[in-house]
Amino acid sequence: MRRRAALATSLAVLLLALPVAALLPAPPAGAQTGDLVATDALRVCADPANLPFSNERQEGFENRIAALVAKALDRRLDYVFFPQVQGFVRNTLRAGRCDLVMGTVAGDELMQNTNPYYHTAYVLAHRTDHPVPESLDDPAMKALKLGAIARTPPTDLLLRHGLVGNTRFFPLAVDTRHDSPGAELLQAVADGTLDAAMVWGPIAGYQARVKGLPLALRALPSEPGAARMDFRITMGVRGQEADWRRRINAVIREHQAEIDGILRDYGVPLLDAEGRLQAP
The missing domain is CATH 3.40.190.10 (Periplasmic binding protein-like II)
Known part of the structure; x- marks a missing residue:
């Protein structure tokens, strides 16, 4: 639950001198466009053990939403699993090993955000x-x-x-x-x-x-002068990949009802435009 549960809180995790990304093979050039986005698969960065969001058995709601996005793009779904601790984005998305991060908070400075696909x-x-x-x-x-x-x-x-x-x-x-x-x-x-x-x-x-x-x-209400309690959740892509971001936004827009259905299947509390909790 680390990144999603803390949201605005950084985890104090000490890293080894050599970044993990330096030890990992680069993605094959033939499977990429000039902006690193693979053309033969939807490559998703995810935590391998973080239900209800994602796991290696693809049992989380973010796994199901990723599968929906892959189907809409007519691509196979590939995962790059990495624990969502400090260095997650650097060692996955920014290293060019994957092209989409599920479940990021709007305004995350480490990557470019798509339009929100839920508000909780x-x-x-x-x-x-x-x-x-x-x-x-x-x-x-x-x-x-x-x-x-x-x-x-x-x-x-x-x-x-x-x-x-x-x-x-x-x-x-x-x-x-x-x-x-x-x-x-x-x-x-x-x-x-x-x-x-x-x-x-x-x-x-x-x-x-x-x-x-x-x-x-x-x-819980957000109170003036206190930490925010509600957040709009997006997907994350690399900066300078405007066309890729637009494609993902189009999928979110066209399949929002299906995304909402997945979220409700998992009991995710959804807020309406006025910030009120919707009926399950």
Whole structure:
């Protein structure tokens, strides 16, 4: 969940002196145009173990959306898997090994963004049979056992509303092949260990819809002067590849209804144009 869960947070990961990209073979020249985009396949950069987004078995919703894009472009789908930690873009997209990154935040400075294909937010998740106060300012919130992922945007809300003292923090930087702090956090809410959790919406929605946890979700509002809680999600391409970006934008525009259907299959909470949570 690293890049998507933290969104605005950089992971402090120490790299070896030699970048991984220097040790990797360059993509075959015959399969590229002058701007590095392959012409014989849709080459997607993705995390190999990051459900509900992507994994090597192609079980995530970003895997399904990538397959939709490949079909629309009449190309086979090839993956370059690399953990989404510091250096992900440099060692994949910028190294010319792939041509599209799924699930990037609009405004990401490391690459050029396509048009957004969904709009979601951090949410407050609680058991369906255990409602919690509507306002974070409600004094009753301080009596609840809360949970959050450390160093993610909701931490800002917890600080400004005086809720840090009754919050259990789960680690952000983990090896997702073995650990899933978002899933553990939400399981703690489902089994009653915690009363509510502040977590990235797609993770909470997946646990409720696909994994069947008895959770209700409420979008966290973005407050003036605090970290943003809602984000428009795009796909990322290299800079100076305007034609390629336009082609991907056309696919998004023409297949938005199908993309929405995939997102709903995975329980991703979607916001409307006014920033309100849409009905599932």
